[in-house]
Amino acid sequence: MPKLVFLWTDVVLYAMLLALAWYGWRIKVNPHLRANWAKVARDPAALCAGIVLALFAGVTLIDSVHFRRALPAAAGTAGGVQTFYATSTESLLDALLSRQVQMRESGYSEPLAAIGFNKEVFERDGAPVRDYPRLKFAGSHLGDPHEQWVGDVALRTFLGALAGLVVAVLALWLTAWRVRADHGGVAAAVKDIAADRSHMPLRAGLITFGVICLLGGPVIALMGQYHVFGTDRTGNDVFYQALKSVRTAFVIGTLATVATLPFAVVLGILAGYLRGWVDEVIQYLYTTLSSVPNVLLIAACVLMMQVFLDKNPELFETGAERSDIKVFLLCVILGVTGWATLCRLVRGETLKLRELEFVQAAHAFGVSQVRIMARHIAPNVMHLVLITMVLNFSDLILFEAVLTYVGVGVDPSMNSFGGMINLARSEMSRDPVVWWSFAAAFAFMVALVLAVNLFADGVRDAFDPHTRSFRPRYRKSSKSSAA
Amino acid sequence: MLNYFMRRLGYGVLVLIGVNLFTFVLFFTVNTPDDMARLNIGGKRVTQDQIEKWKAERGYDKPIYWNGKEQGTAQLTHTVVWQRSVSLFALNFGRSDARNAVDIGHEIKTRMWVSLQLAVPLFLLQVLASTAFALLLVFFRHSRIDFWGVVLCVVMLSISSLFYIIVGQLFFSRILHLVPISGYAGGLDAVKFLILPIMLSLLARLGSEARLYRAMFLEEIGKDYVRTARAKGLAESVVLFRHVLKNALIPIITSAGSYLPYVFLGSLVFESFFGIPGLGAFVIEAITGQDFAIVRSMVFLGAVLYIASYLLIDVAYTWADPRVRLS
Numbered sequence A: 001m002p003k004l005v006f007l008w009t010d011v012v013l014y015a016m017l018l019a020l021a022w023y024g025w026r027i028k029v030n031p032h033l034r035a036n037w038a039k040v041a042r043d044p045a046a047l048c049a050g051i052v053l054a055l056f057a058g059v060t061l062i063d064s065v066h067f068r069r070a071l072p073a074a075a076g077t078a079g080g081v082q083t084f085y086a087t088s089t090e091s092l093l094d095a096l097l098s099r100q101v102q103m104r105e106s107g108y109s110e111p112l113a114a115i116g117f118n119k120e121v122f123e124r125d126g127a128p129v130r131d132y133p134r135l136k137f138a139g140s141h142l143g144d145p146h147e148q149w150v151g152d153v154a155l156r157t158f159l160g161a162l163a164g165l166v167v168a169v170l171a172l173w174l175t176a177w178r179v180r181a182d183h184g185g186v187a188a189a190v191k192d193i194a195a196d197r198s199h200m201p202l203r204a205g206l207i208t209f210g211v212i213c214l215l216g217g218p219v220i221a222l223m224g225q226y227h228v229f230g231t232d233r234t235g236n237d238v239f240y241q242a243l244k245s246v247r248t249a250f251v252i253g254t255l256a257t258v259a260t261l262p263f264a265v266v267l268g269i270l271a272g273y274l275r276g277w278v279d280e281v282i283q284y285l286y287t288t289l290s291s292v293p294n295v296l297l298i299a300a301c302v303l304m305m306q307v308f309l310d311k312n313p314e315l316f317e318t319g320a321e322r323s324d325i326k327v328f329l330l331c332v333i334l335g336v337t338g339w340a341t342l343c344r345l346v347r348g349e350t351l352k353l354r355e356l357e358f359v360q361a362a363h364a365f366g367v368s369q370v371r372i373m374a375r376h377i378a379p380n381v382m383h384l385v386l387i388t389m390v391l392n393f394s395d396l397i398l399f400e401a402v403l404t405y406v407g408v409g410v411d412p413s414m415n416s417f418g419g420m421i422n423l424a425r426s427e428m429s430r431d432p433v434v435w436w437s438f439a440a441a442f443a444f445m446v447a448l449v450l451a452v453n454l455f456a457d458g459v460r461d462a463f464d465p466h467t468r469s470f471r472p473r474y475r476k477s478s479k480s481s482a483a
Numbered sequence B: 001m002l003n004y005f006m007r008r009l010g011y012g013v014l015v016l017i018g019v020n021l022f023t024f025v026l027f028f029t030v031n032t033p034d035d036m037a038r039l040n041i042g043g044k045r046v047t048q049d050q051i052e053k054w055k056a057e058r059g060y061d062k063p064i065y066w067n068g069k070e071q072g073t074a075q076l077t078h079t080v081v082w083q084r085s086v087s088l089f090a091l092n093f094g095r096s097d098a099r100n101a102v103d104i105g106h107e108i109k110t111r112m113w114v115s116l117q118l119a120v121p122l123f124l125l126q127v128l129a130s131t132a133f134a135l136l137l138v139f140f141r142h143s144r145i146d147f148w149g150v151v152l153c154v155v156m157l158s159i160s161s162l163f164y165i166i167v168g169q170l171f172f173s174r175i176l177h178l179v180p181i182s183g184y185a186g187g188l189d190a191v192k193f194l195i196l197p198i199m200l201s202l203l204a205r206l207g208s209e210a211r212l213y214r215a216m217f218l219e220e221i222g223k224d225y226v227r228t229a230r231a232k233g234l235a236e237s238v239v240l241f242r243h244v245l246k247n248a249l250i251p252i253i254t255s256a257g258s259y260l261p262y263v264f265l266g267s268l269v270f271e272s273f274f275g276i277p278g279l280g281a282f283v284i285e286a287i288t289g290q291d292f293a294i295v296r297s298m299v300f301l302g303a304v305l306y307i308a309s310y311l312l313i314d315v316a317y318t319w320a321d322p323r324v325r326l327s
Helices: A008-029 A031-042 A044-062 A092-096 A098-102 A145-178 A186-194 A202-223 A238-274 A276-290 A294-311 A319-337 A340-353 A357-364 A369-406 A417-427 A436-463 B002-030 B033-041 B048-058 B080-090 B104-139 B144-157 B161-175 B187-221 B224-231 B236-247 B249-257 B260-265 B268-273 B279-288 B292-320
Strands: A003-005 A066-068 A120-124 A127-131
Touching: A008 A031, A008 A044, A008 A238, A008 A319, A031 A044, A031 A436, A044 A092, A044 A202, A044 A238, A044 A436, A092 A098, A092 A238, A098 A238, A145 A186, A145 A202, A186 A202, A238 A276, A238 A319, A238 A340, A238 A369, A238 A417, A238 A436, A276 A340, A276 B002, A294 A319, A294 A369, A294 B002, A294 B279, A294 B292, A319 A369, A340 A369, A357 A369, A369 A417, A369 A436, A369 B161, A369 B268, A369 B279, A417 A436, A417 B161, A436 B144, A436 B161, B002 B080, B002 B292, B033 B048, B080 B292, B104 B144, B104 B187, B104 B236, B104 B249, B104 B260, B104 B268, B104 B279, B104 B292, B144 B187, B161 B187, B161 B268, B187 B236, B187 B249, B187 B268, B224 B236, B236 B249, B249 B292, B260 B279, B260 B292, B268 B279, B279 B292
Parallel strands: none
Antiparallel strands: A003 A066, A120 A127
16 A cells, blocks of 8 residues: 655645635636636637646646555565555656656667667677667567568557547537537537537637647557657656656646735735835835846745755655755745735735725725725735736746756756756757757647646736727637737 | 935835845855855865864854944944945955855956846847837737737747757757857957847747737727827828837836846846856856855845836836926
8 A cells, every 4th residue: 555645735736726626616606707717718729728738737636646655565574564665756647657667768769769879889699789779668569670660650650649539529529419509409519610600619629629639649559669759868758757847837837826925915905905104014025025136036045945955854755755845945935036026916906996985885884904805805806816827827837947947946856847958958969969858848848838828818818807808709800819 | 306316216225225134134044154164165074274264264254143242333343244245235245155265346347248248239139129020010900910920929938048049059050050159259259159149039038028019009009199190191100100109118118127137137048058258157157056145246236236227217217208207
């Protein structure tokens, strides 16, 4: 029985999932919220981005269940005395991809390759030769890689794509079946979806889903026998690293913004509502914080955190826990140093709100100041919080790469896009170029950040009263729906 | 006007005191001068003599906040906080923590010019290119060019600047051999070392800036004075350049001005990737070498530049919009 390990970031991620579920319930009961989110869903770009994001979020959540395997009892000892656990912490994703973890080659190999990237001296028919060696795991089922490789890869790709296509068609049929009442039958619904005549931009969403299936199917089909994105210098699968990096990016993107909220919202409302000396002090605080270039401030804090962790090694048991605490503290630092912008916005909005009639009325009824701030002002600044959260998300993912490059980012033992780019930098200067690590990091990172950006734009358009405009569907107006 | 500046300056000094105190307390509560000495001398066996010598060389041999042994004002001045933190206000940066104990002030003075060579052309080109691109999009607003231009912007801003650097170096230096991969030389030779980082940096930020400027221009274009200008029969280009651009200057100044501190501090990542010995590379070296004295000095310098650039932005407002009065 493995022992579950609750890392700090796991706990926070699952707490956030709970908060999200609560927010989902709020959307269900609150007509205003529902209208706004329906607007997000009607934006084709935001809907497609949401599907991609959901995929990444799923990977993150699977990767956030950690455990330590029980070691087999040593021979000769009676069972049930005490189980020892492995020193390495694994996640559910590691268990799912255990084949990728085990398929560890001895060095670089190209994507889908069956033979090595560098020439080595090895023995063939009793005589030492210098040639490209066969990989230990990838393509090991092939009798003669030079002859069978093309056929095998093509067959697997074809089968994977076919399976993806089946899933995509199934999804289309299911969607059509769900909306059959609005369109008069499943067949008519399919026709309407194909012509983009539906309430929601179902066609765009289904195309996105189909593309994901068509890409994912071959990858899954090939994954068992090949390294889809090649291997890095130590022979580890790059695809696996990229998937693991998604979690790091997600953790930093969400945790760091959530960490800014208590400061930004509470202090912003206090400053705007109470004014006077409270306002002066809070303004001074955030002016001071924002007056230091953020990389420098974060670097200073992270350096001190490293010193602190080196002095207190008793805080963590395994390497994974150590790097996890580092990421967690990095997010806290990003939060503590990054609340100035949102605080300024919340303060400005509160200054406006406090003069409005409903707040005045609450005041006249003798509602206490704390209650006015909590019940009347806070809900009305939440759209700012939401917009800033989604807009910050992509910035933070990009920022992580820079911070890791500077040397104050996540632990090098933890997979992250920044770490991958950092390693790729020296690989790109080799001859011949080792491009696949870089390409994998690029593809995953751009997909993630682009999806977040498009989603954030959709959310901003729906929630920001300044940009709010009537945008009917049905009318074909591709011009005005700028991304 | 003068009154306004004095008040802003006073507030600036207050902010600087806050920044200074914050970094000092942060650095000195977590580790003591003895720890710092051990870290920087390195090696397994560090004798107490070596530590004392290291501390004396850098002025860390005094009590941190309060010196009870001295008399009068010396109780305050003969402390680490006075000599290493308050002295920053006189731009006296002291020596670095690393073993070679470089003079930080001297380093900043020599590296500053290199950083400026990179950053000033970049800053000007950035504002120009973003404005031009945004105006182009606005000119063709609600057309295919606008739509795909915005798509391009979103894609461009979704790509990390590190990708631009790595691909740019690979393509222009390694494959086309147009410019050296990295390094720096003084005088006119600097151009061939600086042109690639400037271009790539420009590209890396064009997406987000141009999209922001486009939104600003679109906001202006819906206003009454624009309609009046069109009703007068002015050409669309005249409307855009003479009326909209002028009125959108204020937000452009704000957005470009917030970038000013980095003009002086240099672009951290670009300088270190291209081996340009400016202030940005200096900071990165200090961070990787865990040289806390340099980091503290640069944090202070950054805050000074931030305050100065905000004063500059205020002045620029009065120049861009005569209705703005500083009082």
